[in-house]
Amino acid sequence: MFHFIDRRQNPKHKSIGNRQRFMRRARVRIKxxxxxxxxxxxLTDIANGEEIAIPTKGIDEPHFRHASDGGRRERVFxxxxxFRPGDTIEKPEGGxxxxxxxxxxxxGEGEDEFRFALTREExxxxxxxxxxxxxxxxxxxxxxxxxxxxxxxxTATGTPTNINVLRTMCKSLGRRLALGRPKNDEILALENExxxxxxxxxxxxxxxxxxxxxxxxxxxxLRRRRWVPYIDPVDIRYNxxxxxxxxNTKAVMICLMDVSGSxxxxxxxxxxxxxxxLHLFLNRRYKQTDVVFIRHTHVAQEVDEDTFFYSxxxxxxxxxxxxxxxxxxxxxxxxxxxxNIYGAQASDGExxxxxxxxxxxxxxxxxxxxxxxxxxxxxxxxxETEIFRSMQNGAALWQAYRTVADAWSNFAMxxxxxxxxxxxxxxxxFAKQSDKVAVRL
Amino acid sequence: MTExxxxxxxxxxxxxxxxxxxxxTYAAIEDIALNDLGLEVYTNQIEIISSEQMLDAYSxxxxxxxxxxxSFGKQFLREENMYRKGFTGLAYEIVINSNPCISYxxxxxxxxxxxLVMAHAAFGHNHFFRNNHLFRQWTDADGILEYLQFAKGYIxxxxxxxxPAAVEEVLDAAHALMDHGVFRHRRPTRLSKQEQVDREKxxxxxxxxxxxxxxxxxxxxxxxDDVKDKTADADPEKVCTLNLPEENLLYFIEKNSPILETxxxxxxxxxxxxxxxxxxxxxxxxxxxxxxxxxxxxIMNRLYDDGxxxxxxxxxxxxxxxxVVFQPDFxxxxxxxxxPYALGLAMMQDIKRICTEPTEEDxxxxxxxxxxxxxxxxLKDAWANYRDExxxxxxxxxxxxxxxxxxxxxxxxxxxxxxxDSIHDEQGYKAVRSALARNYDLALIExxxxxxxxxxxxxxxxxxxxxxxxGVHISEKGRNGVIAHLRRxxxxxxxxxxxxxxxGEKLYEVSTAKSAAA
Numbered sequence: 001m002f003h004f005i006d007r008r009q010n011p012k013h014k015s016i017g018n019r020q021r022f023m024r025r026a027r028v029r030i031k032x033x034x035x036x037x038x039x040x041x042x043l044t045d046i047a048n049g050e051e052i053a054i055p056t057k058g059i060d061e062p063h064f065r066h067a068s069d070g071g072r073r074e075r076v077f078x079x080x081x082x083f084r085p086g087d088t089i090e091k092p093e094g095g096x097x098x099x100x101x102x103x104x105x106x107x108g109e110g111e112d113e114f115r116f117a118l119t120r121e122e123x124x125x126x127x128x129x130x131x132x133x134x135x136x137x138x139x140x141x142x143x144x145x146x147x148x149x150x151x152x153x154x155t156a157t158g159t160p161t162n163i164n165v166l167r168t169m170c171k172s173l174g175r176r177l178a179l180g181r182p183k184n185d186e187i188l189a190l191e192n193e194x195x196x197x198x199x200x201x202x203x204x205x206x207x208x209x210x211x212x213x214x215x216x217x218x219x220x221x222l223r224r225r226r227w228v229p230y231i232d233p234v235d236i237r238y239n240x241x242x243x244x245x246x247x248n249t250k251a252v253m254i255c256l257m258d259v260s261g262s263x264x265x266x267x268x269x270x271x272x273x274x275x276x277x278l279h280l281f282l283n284r285r286y287k288q289t290d291v292v293f294i295r296h297t298h299v300a301q302e303v304d305e306d307t308f309f310y311s312x313x314x315x316x317x318x319x320x321x322x323x324x325x326x327x328x329x330x331x332x333x334x335x336x337x338x339x340n341i342y343g344a345q346a347s348d349g350e351x352x353x354x355x356x357x358x359x360x361x362x363x364x365x366x367x368x369x370x371x372x373x374x375x376x377x378x379x380x381x382x383x384e385t386e387i388f389r390s391m392q393n394g395a396a397l398w399q400a401y402r403t404v405a406d407a408w409s410n411f412a413m414x415x416x417x418x419x420x421x422x423x424x425x426x427x428x429x430f431a432k433q434s435d436k437v438a439v440r441l
Numbered sequence: 442m443t444e445x446x447x448x449x450x451x452x453x454x455x456x457x458x459x460x461x462x463x464x465x466t467y468a469a470i471e472d473i474a475l476n477d478l479g480l481e482v483y484t485n486q487i488e489i490i491s492s493e494q495m496l497d498a499y500s501x502x503x504x505x506x507x508x509x510x511x512s513f514g515k516q517f518l519r520e521e522n523m524y525r526k527g528f529t530g531l532a533y534e535i536v537i538n539s540n541p542c543i544s545y546x547x548x549x550x551x552x553x554x555x556x557l558v559m560a561h562a563a564f565g566h567n568h569f570f571r572n573n574h575l576f577r578q579w580t581d582a583d584g585i586l587e588y589l590q591f592a593k594g595y596i597x598x599x600x601x602x603x604x605p606a607a608v609e610e611v612l613d614a615a616h617a618l619m620d621h622g623v624f625r626h627r628r629p630t631r632l633s634k635q636e637q638v639d640r641e642k643x644x645x646x647x648x649x650x651x652x653x654x655x656x657x658x659x660x661x662x663x664x665x666d667d668v669k670d671k672t673a674d675a676d677p678e679k680v681c682t683l684n685l686p687e688e689n690l691l692y693f694i695e696k697n698s699p700i701l702e703t704x705x706x707x708x709x710x711x712x713x714x715x716x717x718x719x720x721x722x723x724x725x726x727x728x729x730x731x732x733x734x735x736x737x738x739x740i741m742n743r744l745y746d747d748g749x750x751x752x753x754x755x756x757x758x759x760x761x762x763x764x765v766v767f768q769p770d771f772x773x774x775x776x777x778x779x780x781p782y783a784l785g786l787a788m789m790q791d792i793k794r795i796c797t798e799p800t801e802e803d804x805x806x807x808x809x810x811x812x813x814x815x816x817x818x819x820l821k822d823a824w825a826n827y828r829d830e831x832x833x834x835x836x837x838x839x840x841x842x843x844x845x846x847x848x849x850x851x852x853x854x855x856x857x858x859x860x861x862d863s864i865h866d867e868q869g870y871k872a873v874r875s876a877l878a879r880n881y882d883l884a885l886i887e888x889x890x891x892x893x894x895x896x897x898x899x900x901x902x903x904x905x906x907x908x909x910x911x912g913v914h915i916s917e918k919g920r921n922g923v924i925a926h927l928r929r930x931x932x933x934x935x936x937x938x939x940x941x942x943x944x945g946e947k948l949y950e951v952s953t954a955k956s957a958a959a
Contacts (some may be wrong), residue, residue: 004464015496020516061617062920063923065916072851076848080864085868088861089861206627254515390721
């Protein structure tokens with residue numbers, strides 16, 4: 001007796017639960033490693049999971065095991081070549097003694113770190129943990145909302161697809177009881193009795209009169225049954241649905257990037273890295289989020305993702321053109337009644353003389369009232385970091401934007417000088433609201 | 442020799458397998474296994490799985506059902522990483538000591554390998570599981586899957602009720618003590634799943650009824666014993682009621698811990714029962730693999746001789762076989778200890794040789810079996826009645842010691858050199874053989890730690906004694922970790938004393954109380 005069973009179609013990933021348990025347990029350490037890894041990796045690679053090594057502390061499994069040294073040990077080895085009894089072999093590598101055998105580490109666990117690979121999902125989840133778009137629900141426009149149908153009790157009218165069978169049958173049963181609908185059993189019994197009497201060859205007078213009476217009753221019952229139907233239209237109940245207001249969560253992120261001549265390769269690279277991170281974050285966490293890419297030199301242009309990240313462009317710098325373009329996009333496609341608007345701008349802080357005032361005016365008067373949140377990232381030259389260490393100092397644009405930041409609490413500005421800065425700055429900008437003190441009302 | 446007996450067609454050609462070929466091949470293998478070798482096996486249930494499922498199986502210690510724990514996830518990640526990077530291949534099969542005997546065969550195996558694997562697992566291991574006395578006495582092949590089902594359900598229920606963190610804490614601690622959660626001498630009782638459930642209920646009822654009787658915190662005058670013994674370890678009666686000394690630490694904690702709740706005790710039982718189930722496998726690595734390898738080697742050769750295997754298939758099988766039984770020399774880069782497959786197979790083939798073509802030497806060393814011409818019976822007897830240590834002690838022949846060029850080294854910590862004590866010569870055979878046997882003695886491989894005393898009326902400190910053999914201590918990191926876990930289960934301080942086996946001298950003492958103070 002034997003049987004073969006093809007298990008290949010059985011569900012895989014039986015150990016996914018165990019894997020999650022492990023991740024939960026090692027979470028803190030894994031997270032540390034993941035965050036550190038951002039410094040060593042190209043941002044475009046982030047999206048592919050990676051192999052990481054975490055310290056075994058906290059995930060080790062202790063056992064009583066013999067130590068690998070000390071005491072007297074006897075071991076038998078195969079493959080003797082020239083040894084005679086009484087020969088001595090130099091420790092530690094002189095003979096077969098070197099490699100520790102069974103007393104050594106079990107499954108390489110004695111190592112200080114544990115290496116394994118994270119999947120892309122796990123990596124990104126950890127990476128963007130505790131980040132969110134601030135003020136996702138429009139506070140000022142809460143009454144302008146979208147609607148979603150929700151179950152709300154039962155009604156007597158509706159479409160057949162919504163019939164609630166249980167309710168309907170309850171009603172029907174109550175009505176049948178109240179109006180005294182004859183039961184099937186009752187009628188069946190009567191019919192049987194009639195049939196029995198009918199079948200008699202020579203019925204007596206008594207029986208004949210009884211038969212007559214029974215027939216009368218049966219007729220009455222049948223009539224009654226017709227009057228009181230099993231299910232009447234008045235019994236039927238429908239599930240009721242009513243529109244329920246839902247807070248608005250549609251969001252659009254507008255990315256503005258300076259690609260003018262003053263932005264060198266390094267600056268552009270940093271800005272792009274920042275936007276890649278932002279893009280990845282939005283894709284990962286907000287399925288419904290639109291992203292608009294606008295790049296500008298002395299003219300601004302809305303472009304697609306590929307052009308934004310990969311194409312080369314050069315020219316003068318007029319920042320306000322990008323803001324104008326942004327306003328145009330918002331007015332054309334993203335009415336504020338339906339959309340939460342977010343802005344992220346990256347620049348080296350240089351601007352055409354005289355344009356800066358125009359920018360601040362536009363931001364303060366037109367853009368900020370529309371936006372839930374606006375982040376400005378200034379890409380610094382590494383030499384400049386020394387000079388511009390404090391918030392007070394900065395290029396023309398930085399100085400001007402500070403007045404906007406003072407007036408609007410949902411305007412944030414940060415500086416980035418090297419790749420290592422990107423992730424911390426990003427975290428600061430998008431830390432969960434509950435962590436921040438100031439919540440706009 | 443292919444076509445000399447070529448009256449029969451090969452069972453299969455090419456490397457692709459189909460269920461039809463598998464069935465045909467299985468039947469041919471079964472014929473040899475049962476009628477020629479005379480094996481007795483459980484009904485086979487052979488399941489074909491994919492490589493991912495194999496990885497899953499790896500991480501639940503090879504069992505088809507297992508409760509959930511993060512350490513299995515860690516194991517999975519490690520295996521997966523090794524596999525992805527190509528450091529290790531996956532096993533061709535996994536076989537489970539259950540009735541019916543379940544073996545998992547990999548989908549990726551070629552037909553030749555499937556044949557090899559069926560002979561190896563479905564007959565070799567299966568026969569060993571069914572007949573070896575350790576497995577017969579200590580494991581319950583009929584009930585194991587049911588029990589695992591129960592364990593999985595029970596632990597999931599505990600997680601639901603008490604939260605995964607609380608369950609994890611108990612499991613962590615229980616796993617740390619798993620190696621010391623087996624009865625080495627007493628035989629455990631067998632229970633079916635229903636009996637388990639019943640017993641658990643009964644236990645709960647009992648403990649509810651006798652709540653304060655389990656651990657009296659206040660000594661009463663009515664019970665004279667409790668008052669007078671201030672030092673419980675000195676009181677023989679007290680030691681007697683707790684059945685001390687106790688080598689099964691998990692059992693002791695489960696029965697006597699002052700702080701555990703019923704479900705926590707049940708979890709300890711589950712871990713303990715699983716440890717007990719695997720205990721025979723740990724003691725029979727050489728024999729189990731040797732038996733399976735011997736059986737597959739014999740059957741494959743018979744199939745080939747009968748013309749049932751093509752030359753190509755046989756070459757592939759031999760290639761795989763010689764990889765498995767490869768034994769590098771001690772000075773080889775690849776050396777990592779004695780290969781149990783190689784040693785087991787070599788010894789069993791040697792027994793066959795002694796039975797059929799004994800030399801004078803064999804007749805003096807093995808008068809009972811030399812030349813008895815019944816190598817099948819002799820091997821079956823060995824498979825049934827020995828474990829690694831006794832098997833080597835009994836059957837390792839001078840001929841094989843010479844063939845493997847075994848030699849014995851003694852390593853004293855204070856010496857600057859390792860001494861070659863004995864080699865494969867007349868004076869050395871016995872010493873080499875005994876030493877090799879001892880290398881497989883689980884009682885010597887695992888530290889000997891026992892509960893010796895509990896101060897029940899005082900601070901409830903749990904005293905453990907580690908009997909130190911040959912001055913080999915327990916590695917410190919693991920030791921402290923395990924003691925910390927023990928303390929968590931016991932609820933009070935735990936004390937571990939290392940005592941030399943021969944002199945009785947106290948070598949070291951560690952305590953959770955001291956480490957907390959330090």
